[in-house]
Amino acid sequence: MVMLKNRDIISILDFTKEEISYVLDLSKKMEEQSHTDLLKGKILANLFFEPSTRTRLSFETAMKRLGGDVIGFDDPGKTSTVKGESLKDSVKIVEGYCDIIVLRHFLEGASRLTADTVNVPVINAGDGASQHPTQTFLDLYTIKNTKGGLEGLKVGFLGDLKYGRTAHSLAYALTHFNAEMFFISPPSLRIPKDYIDQLKSRGITYHEVDSLFEIRSNLDILYCTRIQKERFADPVEYEKVRGIYKLSSAVLDDLKLGNDLKILHPLPRVEEMDESLDSTDYAAYFQQAHSGVPVREALLAAVLGVLQ
Amino acid sequence: MVMLKNRDIISILDFTKEEISYVLDLSKKMEEQSHTDLLKGKILANLFFEPSTRTRLSFETAMKRLGGDVIGFDDPGKTSTVKGESLKDSVKIVEGYCDIIVLRHFLEGASRLTADTVNVPVINAGDGASQHPTQTFLDLYTIKNTKGGLEGLKVGFLGDLKYGRTAHSLAYALTHFNAEMFFISPPSLRIPKDYIDQLKSRGITYHEVDSLFEIRSNLDILYCTRIQKERFADPVEYEKVRGIYKLSSAVLDDLKLGNDLKILHPLPRVEEMDESLDSTDYAAYFQQAHSGVPVREALLAAVLGVLQ
Amino acid sequence: MVMLKNRDIISILDFTKEEISYVLDLSKKMEEQSHTDLLKGKILANLFFEPSTRTRLSFETAMKRLGGDVIGFDDPGKTSTVKGESLKDSVKIVEGYCDIIVLRHFLEGASRLTADTVNVPVINAGDGASQHPTQTFLDLYTIKNTKGGLEGLKVGFLGDLKYGRTAHSLAYALTHFNAEMFFISPPSLRIPKDYIDQLKSRGITYHEVDSLFEIRSNLDILYCTRIQKERFADPVEYEKVRGIYKLSSAVLDDLKLGNDLKILHPLPRVEEMDESLDSTDYAAYFQQAHSGVPVREALLAAVLGVLQ
Numbered sequence: 001m002v003m004l005k006n007r008d009i010i011s012i013l014d015f016t017k018e019e020i021s022y023v024l025d026l027s028k029k030m031e032e033q034s035h036t037d038l039l040k041g042k043i044l045a046n047l048f049f050e051p052s053t054r055t056r057l058s059f060e061t062a063m064k065r066l067g068g069d070v071i072g073f074d075d076p077g078k079t080s081t082v083k084g085e086s087l088k089d090s091v092k093i094v095e096g097y098c099d100i101i102v103l104r105h106f107l108e109g110a111s112r113l114t115a116d117t118v119n120v121p122v123i124n125a126g127d128g129a130s131q132h133p134t135q136t137f138l139d140l141y142t143i144k145n146t147k148g149g150l151e152g153l154k155v156g157f158l159g160d161l162k163y164g165r166t167a168h169s170l171a172y173a174l175t176h177f178n179a180e181m182f183f184i185s186p187p188s189l190r191i192p193k194d195y196i197d198q199l200k201s202r203g204i205t206y207h208e209v210d211s212l213f214e215i216r217s218n219l220d221i222l223y224c225t226r227i228q229k230e231r232f233a234d235p236v237e238y239e240k241v242r243g244i245y246k247l248s249s250a251v252l253d254d255l256k257l258g259n260d261l262k263i264l265h266p267l268p269r270v271e272e273m274d275e276s277l278d279s280t281d282y283a284a285y286f287q288q289a290h291s292g293v294p295v296r297e298a299l300l301a302a303v304l305g306v307l308q
Numbered sequence: 309m310v311m312l313k314n315r316d317i318i319s320i321l322d323f324t325k326e327e328i329s330y331v332l333d334l335s336k337k338m339e340e341q342s343h344t345d346l347l348k349g350k351i352l353a354n355l356f357f358e359p360s361t362r363t364r365l366s367f368e369t370a371m372k373r374l375g376g377d378v379i380g381f382d383d384p385g386k387t388s389t390v391k392g393e394s395l396k397d398s399v400k401i402v403e404g405y406c407d408i409i410v411l412r413h414f415l416e417g418a419s420r421l422t423a424d425t426v427n428v429p430v431i432n433a434g435d436g437a438s439q440h441p442t443q444t445f446l447d448l449y450t451i452k453n454t455k456g457g458l459e460g461l462k463v464g465f466l467g468d469l470k471y472g473r474t475a476h477s478l479a480y481a482l483t484h485f486n487a488e489m490f491f492i493s494p495p496s497l498r499i500p501k502d503y504i505d506q507l508k509s510r511g512i513t514y515h516e517v518d519s520l521f522e523i524r525s526n527l528d529i530l531y532c533t534r535i536q537k538e539r540f541a542d543p544v545e546y547e548k549v550r551g552i553y554k555l556s557s558a559v560l561d562d563l564k565l566g567n568d569l570k571i572l573h574p575l576p577r578v579e580e581m582d583e584s585l586d587s588t589d590y591a592a593y594f595q596q597a598h599s600g601v602p603v604r605e606a607l608l609a610a611v612l613g614v615l616q
Numbered sequence: 617m618v619m620l621k622n623r624d625i626i627s628i629l630d631f632t633k634e635e636i637s638y639v640l641d642l643s644k645k646m647e648e649q650s651h652t653d654l655l656k657g658k659i660l661a662n663l664f665f666e667p668s669t670r671t672r673l674s675f676e677t678a679m680k681r682l683g684g685d686v687i688g689f690d691d692p693g694k695t696s697t698v699k700g701e702s703l704k705d706s707v708k709i710v711e712g713y714c715d716i717i718v719l720r721h722f723l724e725g726a727s728r729l730t731a732d733t734v735n736v737p738v739i740n741a742g743d744g745a746s747q748h749p750t751q752t753f754l755d756l757y758t759i760k761n762t763k764g765g766l767e768g769l770k771v772g773f774l775g776d777l778k779y780g781r782t783a784h785s786l787a788y789a790l791t792h793f794n795a796e797m798f799f800i801s802p803p804s805l806r807i808p809k810d811y812i813d814q815l816k817s818r819g820i821t822y823h824e825v826d827s828l829f830e831i832r833s834n835l836d837i838l839y840c841t842r843i844q845k846e847r848f849a850d851p852v853e854y855e856k857v858r859g860i861y862k863l864s865s866a867v868l869d870d871l872k873l874g875n876d877l878k879i880l881h882p883l884p885r886v887e888e889m890d891e892s893l894d895s896t897d898y899a900a901y902f903q904q905a906h907s908g909v910p911v912r913e914a915l916l917a918a919v920l921g922v923l924q
Binding site: 342344359361362365366368369372373382383534575576577578583594597598600601 | 656657659661685687688689691693696699700701704705706708709710712713714
């Protein structure tokens with residue numbers, strides 16, 4: 001039996017297939033009915049050492065929809081960090097003010113350190129270029145809802161596969177469900193070798209190509225990512241690849257990836273995906289963003305032990 | 309019958325006399341009794357792309373006094389806007405997290421665009437130099453409370469009548485109630501011609517003068533505005549008019565505008581209105597500021613369809 | 617009988633011994649049982665004109681744990697202050713939005729001014745280098761909890777005793793309870809003469825030394841403070857004293873201050889107190905930080921008149 005009470009949510013790699021399926025089922029229940037007083041009296045501390053509006057707001061909404069409340073900050077410039085306080089001290093103090101901590105930090109490993117330091121459960125809301133597990137849960141939830149299941153799908157990943165942590169985590173999670181994977185990126189932004197090794201060791205069929213036009217198969221899902229300027233040390237390198245993929249309604253019609261294709265994107269998008277797509281049946285990215293609420297409700301309720 | 313459920317509140321120009329009166333009556337009810345659980349489980353997203361503490365806080369209080377809750381931000385520097393996200397995308401995502409959006413934006417038309425984009429109701433909390441309808445509702449509410457009614461009042465407008473959106477909107481709204489209007493401003497800050505044309509077409513009696521001392525009539529209301537430095541492209545032009553009007557208790561006694569005069573001001577004030585006025589019977593501006601809560605409660609309850 | 621309803625909490629000097637004891641007893645009750653709906657419908661305005669994450673968050677948690685709600689800001693740069701509004705005007709407006717104001721301000725006297733201006737109760741959450749009474753209440757609460765009582769304790773104060781307002785206020789409060797005091801600081805950071813005069817006039821036994829090694833007595837409490845760089849006009853003076861005291865587990869064992877010693881610190885710490893102390897029985901500073909919640913719950917409930 002799956003037990004998530006007091007569990008820290010640090011990386012999608014910590015979750016078994018059974019646990020993932022359990023969270024997705026619970027998310028469905030959260031979406032289907034309201035649970036107004038489930039977390040009454042509970043307090044979540046939203047500690048955002050790096051800004052992230054949509055993640056922060058959807059955690060707030062999830063907590064408040066369940067009757068709980070939220071404290072926190074979204075700007076480390078206003079915390080004791082500027083007086084030289086260590087992260088360990090900061091979270092040790094805040095654990096006395098709350099029942100659960102949601103942490104966003106610019107440093108890889110900050111969430112694991114926090115979980116090792118405090119006695120309340122910790123949810124990683126993104127640490128550096130590393131993990132962002134609740135994003136992966138909501139990606140999986142959206143795929144399951146749009147395709148009717150998760151087993152044996154053909155999934156394309158497009159864009160920055162070198163730095164895109166959401167693509168890495170989703171690819172890993174989909175190894176549980178026997179996906180066939182297509183990685184589409186410029187050579188300079190290929191998925192790192194250790195991820196490929198992981199896929200191989202788990203017997204996953206995969207393909208690496210430069211262009212969507214090289215794909216000769218229908219796809220169930222195309223997972224697009226933004227090419228993130230802020231990850232490039234050299235602006236010349238960024239200029240070489242920015243705008244290399246520009247999806248639009250017209251391009252999609254040319255591509256022949258099948259009528260059942262659903263496009264996901266963690267958002268924000270900049271120029272890689274045209275507004276013309278929004279009104280097509282392909283578009284699932286706003287639905288995906290909205291899934292943040294029921295998925296985070298499910299995780300909060302499970303970790304706080306009020307639902308099993 | 310007036311029905312405001314799911315109505316967007318974008319401009320006072322969208323409201324009929326009957327609807328305005330309805331909102332003011334509902335505001336009175338909100339002020340007279342508490343409604344602790346009226347909006348329980350509802351979430352308001354306060355999206356402030358431009359800071360405005362008092363508007364933001366009074367919306368928060370209104371929502372929370374009715375048992376609802378609030379998410380949001382007050383600094384666009386911390387949102388995905390800095391990553392290049394469009395306003396349309398931002399609000400399309402946030403609509404999945406809330407039941408109603410309150411938007412403050414530096415660009416004229418941002419609220420209308422938002423209302424056209426999302427399915428939840430939108431309240432404009434100020435867009436650029438354009439509209440700020442909830443301010444006008446609370447101005448009207450204060451006038452009605454202090455004068456016992458709205459019909460046939462003599463209303464003066466003082467200060468920056470060129471850029472002052474609150475004066476423009478209030479003047480427009482008062483055309484429904486057959487006001488006689490007095491516009492007092494330096495020649496360089498006269499009310500724009502299209503507003504005057506509107507008054508004419510609606511048969512409103514009005515006067516334009518340079519100085520309060522030219523007014524030979526008692527006034528019911530004097531609506532003062534701050535001369536806003538930030539609206540002047542040329543600091544020399546600002547220096548010419550700053551401090552041109554300095555109301556004080558002594559000046560008011562000299563003016564002979566009548567003992568029943570009430571002074572309103574959207575605040576903040578800087579040097580145009582002296583503290584000596586605060587303890588006089590003329591002063592209604594703090595009462596006006598406090599009216600923000602019942603008026604916004606009424607609008608939230610009506611738009612969310614829990615009261616009719 | 618102690619009556620704190622509608623009382624402003626501005627300085628610990630305003631409180632009698634009986635009132636202090638009453639607040640500490642009430643804090644204990646708040647800690648021992650939850651009071652979920654005690655402040656339902658009440659709104660606290662957290663006005664932080666100077667950032668202070670832990671004070672702000674613990675007030676938020678206290679209010680929300682009692683069923684109340686919170687509005688506010690933590691960055692004066694986003695308020696009407698930047699448009700030139702006076703503090704008096706700002707708080708006069710906000711009092712219409714709330715039932716109680718918690719104010720943090722960089723200017724000494726700001727809280728007293730606010731209390732004199734508004735009709736809702738005001739709690740001082742720190743004004744400049746002056747008063748921070750809720751910190752003193754939680755310091756006392758922690759001392760009482762760790763030592764079983766407050767009467768006749770031997771209390772050391774270490775570090776910056778010239779600028780450290782928390783040390784000044786705590787020393788004052790402990791004069792009610794007949795403490796023997798030891799002030800340990802470099803000569804340039806001695807406790808100001810008027811505080812010493814106060815102790816003398818109240819018949820308190822005290823000692824001033826340069827080093828902890830000069831103390832020949834067991835201590836019940838050692839109250840450490842950070843040497844605050846931001847209080848020094850001259851960086852050379854700061855460099856002379858920074859790091860002059862570095863407590864660690866090893867240093868404590870050398871000192872022979874007794875096994876029952878408890879170390880408090882208002883936090884954040886920087887280099888004056890080593891992590892090696894955290895796991896010793898001496899460490900009471902995290903417990904102290906966590907006491908902020910029940911103590912502030914007690915003050916809010918008492919001032920809002922829902923508990924006596």
